[in-house]
Amino acid sequence: MTTQTVPAPRPEGSTAAAPLLEASGVIMRFGGLTAVNNVDLTVNKGEIVGLIGPNGAGKTTFFNCLTGLYVPTEGTVRYQGTVLPPKPHLVTSAGIARTFQNIRLFANMTVLENVLVGRHTRTKEGLISALLRGPGYKKAEAEGREKAMELLEFIGLDHKADHLSRNLPYGEQRKLEIARAMASEPGLLLLDEPTAGMNPQETRAAEELVFAIRDKGISILVIEHDMRFIFNLCDRTAVLVQGQKIVEGDKETVQNDERVITAYLGAPLEGATDAAASTEADQ
Amino acid sequence: MTTTKSPALPLPLPAAKALVLAGGLATAASAFIHWTWTSEFPGDLTIDGYPGGLQILTLTAGLLIALFSLPLYGVKGTRWLTPAGPNAPLLVLGAAAAATTWFTLIAISTELGGLANLEPGGWIAGVASLLPLIGALGLPQTGSTVGLPSSGGVLAITKHYLGAFTRLVGPNPDLAPVKPLNRWVETLIIIAVAALGLTVFTYGIVTEYGELFIGFLILTGLGTWALMRAGLISRLTALTARHRGTTTAAAFAAAAAFPFTQSDDHFASVGVNILIFATVALGLNVVVGLAGLLDLGYVAFLGVGAYAAALVSGSTSSPTGLHLPFWGAALVGMAAALVFGVVIGAPTLRLRGDYLAIVTLGFGEIFRIAVNSLDGVSGPKVTNGPNGIRNIPDLDILGFDFGQAHTFGAFTLGRFANYFLLMLLVTAFVVTVFSRANDSRIGRAWVAIREDETAAQAMGINGFKLKLLAFALGAALAGLAGTVMAHVSYSVVPDPYQFAGAVPPNSAFLVAAVVLGGMGTIAGPLLGATMLYLIPEKLVFLKEYQLLVFGIALVLLMRLRPEGLIANRRAKLEFHEKDDEPAAPAESDDAPARTEPGPAGLTTAGA
Numbered sequence: 001m002t003t004q005t006v007p008a009p010r011p012e013g014s015t016a017a018a019p020l021l022e023a024s025g026v027i028m029r030f031g032g033l034t035a036v037n038n039v040d041l042t043v044n045k046g047e048i049v050g051l052i053g054p055n056g057a058g059k060t061t062f063f064n065c066l067t068g069l070y071v072p073t074e075g076t077v078r079y080q081g082t083v084l085p086p087k088p089h090l091v092t093s094a095g096i097a098r099t100f101q102n103i104r105l106f107a108n109m110t111v112l113e114n115v116l117v118g119r120h121t122r123t124k125e126g127l128i129s130a131l132l133r134g135p136g137y138k139k140a141e142a143e144g145r146e147k148a149m150e151l152l153e154f155i156g157l158d159h160k161a162d163h164l165s166r167n168l169p170y171g172e173q174r175k176l177e178i179a180r181a182m183a184s185e186p187g188l189l190l191l192d193e194p195t196a197g198m199n200p201q202e203t204r205a206a207e208e209l210v211f212a213i214r215d216k217g218i219s220i221l222v223i224e225h226d227m228r229f230i231f232n233l234c235d236r237t238a239v240l241v242q243g244q245k246i247v248e249g250d251k252e253t254v255q256n257d258e259r260v261i262t263a264y265l266g267a268p269l270e271g272a273t274d275a276a277a278s279t280e281a282d283q
Numbered sequence: 284m285t286t287t288k289s290p291a292l293p294l295p296l297p298a299a300k301a302l303v304l305a306g307g308l309a310t311a312a313s314a315f316i317h318w319t320w321t322s323e324f325p326g327d328l329t330i331d332g333y334p335g336g337l338q339i340l341t342l343t344a345g346l347l348i349a350l351f352s353l354p355l356y357g358v359k360g361t362r363w364l365t366p367a368g369p370n371a372p373l374l375v376l377g378a379a380a381a382a383t384t385w386f387t388l389i390a391i392s393t394e395l396g397g398l399a400n401l402e403p404g405g406w407i408a409g410v411a412s413l414l415p416l417i418g419a420l421g422l423p424q425t426g427s428t429v430g431l432p433s434s435g436g437v438l439a440i441t442k443h444y445l446g447a448f449t450r451l452v453g454p455n456p457d458l459a460p461v462k463p464l465n466r467w468v469e470t471l472i473i474i475a476v477a478a479l480g481l482t483v484f485t486y487g488i489v490t491e492y493g494e495l496f497i498g499f500l501i502l503t504g505l506g507t508w509a510l511m512r513a514g515l516i517s518r519l520t521a522l523t524a525r526h527r528g529t530t531t532a533a534a535f536a537a538a539a540a541f542p543f544t545q546s547d548d549h550f551a552s553v554g555v556n557i558l559i560f561a562t563v564a565l566g567l568n569v570v571v572g573l574a575g576l577l578d579l580g581y582v583a584f585l586g587v588g589a590y591a592a593a594l595v596s597g598s599t600s601s602p603t604g605l606h607l608p609f610w611g612a613a614l615v616g617m618a619a620a621l622v623f624g625v626v627i628g629a630p631t632l633r634l635r636g637d638y639l640a641i642v643t644l645g646f647g648e649i650f651r652i653a654v655n656s657l658d659g660v661s662g663p664k665v666t667n668g669p670n671g672i673r674n675i676p677d678l679d680i681l682g683f684d685f686g687q688a689h690t691f692g693a694f695t696l697g698r699f700a701n702y703f704l705l706m707l708l709v710t711a712f713v714v715t716v717f718s719r720a721n722d723s724r725i726g727r728a729w730v731a732i733r734e735d736e737t738a739a740q741a742m743g744i745n746g747f748k749l750k751l752l753a754f755a756l757g758a759a760l761a762g763l764a765g766t767v768m769a770h771v772s773y774s775v776v777p778d779p780y781q782f783a784g785a786v787p788p789n790s791a792f793l794v795a796a797v798v799l800g801g802m803g804t805i806a807g808p809l810l811g812a813t814m815l816y817l818i819p820e821k822l823v824f825l826k827e828y829q830l831l832v833f834g835i836a837l838v839l840l841m842r843l844r845p846e847g848l849i850a851n852r853r854a855k856l857e858f859h860e861k862d863d864e865p866a867a868p869a870e871s872d873d874a875p876a877r878t879e880p881g882p883a884g885l886t887t888a889g890a
Contacts, residue, residue, distance in 0.1 A: 067741065092743035104738035116724075117731045123724050123745030127752060130723030131716055137723075144724075184743050189358050 580647020
């Protein structure tokens with residue numbers, strides 16, 4: 001259950017080791033609707049993997065299957081070789097942290113408190129020790145604050161530690177959500193549309209932030225609609241269309257794939273396939 | 284930071300200043316002449332040179348006005364009282380003096396039947412109390428002025444002028460922190476504030492008739508507003524935050540001094556009941572204020588504690604026949620309530636929001652019906668059903684018999700005073716538990732669950748386990764208070780432990796005390812519980828209209844201060860979102876979000 005992460009190995013060429021995250025044959029059905037259909041995905045240590053797809057392709061559903069918010073109808077998700085328990089808080093303590101597509105900060109808590117809540121699984125002080133306030137408790141609190149401040153420094157929000165998170169501008173809220181997720185000392189960070197609603201400068205800053213997180217030894221799985229962002233960032237990209245993974249590979253493989261183009265831009269009329277021709281072209 | 288600097292009444296500034304000071308002194312002086320001819324009106328306002336009852340309130344208001352008008356003349360040292368300027372607080376104080384005095388005059392003439400019952404002194408007081416208000420209207424105010432009402436009935440015009448008055452006073456200031464004073468000076472100030480608080484509270488508790496209590500509420504309510512507008516409250520808050528230990532000790536000492544100010548045990552019994560009610564409300568605040576779980580059956584835990592303590596108290600009607608010392612009974616009461624809390628919480632806490640509230644309401648009633656039935660007829664004989672467990676012997680801790688009056692030097696402490704001091708220790712314990720739990724990893728997790736349970740779980744928080752912990756802790760604290768309550772009231776019967784009733788404690792009053800006082804704070808539920816206990820007690824003279832007036836008062840309070848009397852930082856922002864936005868000065872670099880100040884920006888700019 002420890003998530004001590006060693007310095008990042010080289011992103012490529014480390015495939016010989018067991019993958020960090022291994023989802024195999026994940027199927028998620030809601031009644032008659034199959035939102036995620038037999039998806040396999042692996043993330044190796046030190047990798048940044050992208051997950052793209054048109055709206056409604058099942059990306060977020062797949063994310064929720066990985067983080068225990070949903071229990072997959074079929075298939076297994078393994079993290080460092082062990083099957084993940086189907087409870088969000090246990091997944092987090094196993095070492096997978098996430099952010100949300102629509103920011104879900106604790107709006108009425110301060111910036112620092114948000115990050116401290118993120119450290120919940122990495123601290124153990126219970127109610128009794130909080131009531132007794134022994135030296136061990138004080139040490140742990142001080143240490144927690146220190147680590148939280150380090151993270152805030154890392155994302156550049158340390159000067160706003162005492163602000164309520166609801167008062168932060170949008171871009172900083174996104175950053176804070178990432179810091180809060182990182183506070184649980186994850187081995188794998190799942191980012192759900194981290195640049196949604198950002199302008200180009202902010203998107204570039206987010207790119208740098210993601211690289212910096214990877215350099216800390218944390219692997220990243222990211223959902224995004226911004227193609228330039230994804231292709232700049234990711235070592236590998238998987239494309240999800242109508243719940244199925246249609247292709248996975250590097251930038252060129254994905255960009256040149258017929259089915260991806262069809263899914264995003266629609267097929268030419270005469271050669272219409274049964275692919276999702278009607279899905280909207282995003283970006 | 285200022286917008287309009289024009290007075291509402293066109294008076295020359297020196298005249299306005301003089302009118303305020305002289306009016307204040309005249310108001311104070313008018314309390315020394317007789318206002319009516321008969322001592323039939325309670326408080327006896329017929330004696331010259333000896334202010335009685337409501338006249339004392341007028342006197343206090345007049346003296347406060349005189350004190351706060353000293354900064355107008357630049358008297359050295361008095362500026363500390365009004366960091367945000369004396370003009371707006373004087374306006375509110377002027378209204379306070381006028382309202383208290385005119386309330387008295389109206390009460391005299393309606394109760395005695397006619398204006399003829401007012402002696403010239405009453406008319407003098409009425410006129411004198413209007414002078415400071417007129418003078419203060421002639422001072423330049425930072426708030427915005429409003430013209431005459433367009434049209435409408437009496438209600439609409441009243442509403443218009445009340446609104447205009449509120450706007451004229453302006454919002455409470457956000458002050459920059461000031462340089463700390465000498466440590467000893469600050470300690471002395473804290474002690475003085477605690478002593479003042481004790482005086483005000485004691486005065487409120489011992490008011491003997493409803494009219495005086497209403498006058499007291501008018502004066503303290505408006506007076507507190509004035510102090511807040513003066514910036515004095517936020518200055519004192521900053522000061523107490525710097526010396527938390529001293530403040531806690533001073534507050535505790537002031538509360539402990541209460542029974543020593545009483546020669547009669549009656550008000551000590553009111554005091555101990557307030558303390559029990561307030562302590563249970565603080566326990567409920569863990570559940571409602573921190574973890575955000577609405578529990579409408581909370582009083583059952585108080586009942587569990589009381590019954591458990593009664594069963595092991597050595598009472599003749601207890602079937603167990605056990606007689607444990609108090610610490611044993613307290614532990615049994617806490618443990619029983621804790622177990623009950625877990626048993627109720629485990630199945631119900633899987634629900635959220637309204638569903639949880641309904642289910643806890645049901646469980647609370649189940650407790651009451653169950654103890655009613657355990658009478659040897661419908662069930663095993665444990666609680667004697669509606670007769671309850673009676674003849675609970677008084678506590679005896681280390682040879683100190685709580686049932687006897689004890690004399691310490693010049694002071695005599697009666698039975699209820701003894702229990703008051705014991706209950707105060709319990710309250711102090713609960714306050715400590717609350718504040719330490721709140722400021723910890725567990726407390727943060729509770730608040731996170733309240734804010735967004737899904738996100739909290741994604742942060743690794745086991746939502747169910749922590750909610751159960753909050754439920755169990757809250758239950759145990761109520762159980763502890765119940766053990767004292769069993770001994771204070773001689774007997775334990777099922778009746779008080781219901782959802783709603785005319786007198787506290789019951790679940791509805793407890794929730795109201797927490798919400799009215801301020802969720803998530805310590806002082807809030809204590810103050811809220813005190814008010815909710817005193818108001819029905821003092822409004823007995825309204826007879827059948829008592830609950831109606833009480834209900835209207837609650838609705839008004841929640842309309843005016845939705846975040847509660849004492850708001851914590853978070854709640855304040857939650858309920859006054861739009862007022863807050865342009866205020867934060869440190870965020871001026873977020874220019875794009877704030878290019879249009881809008882109407883909200885204009886009104887708060889005067890702060």
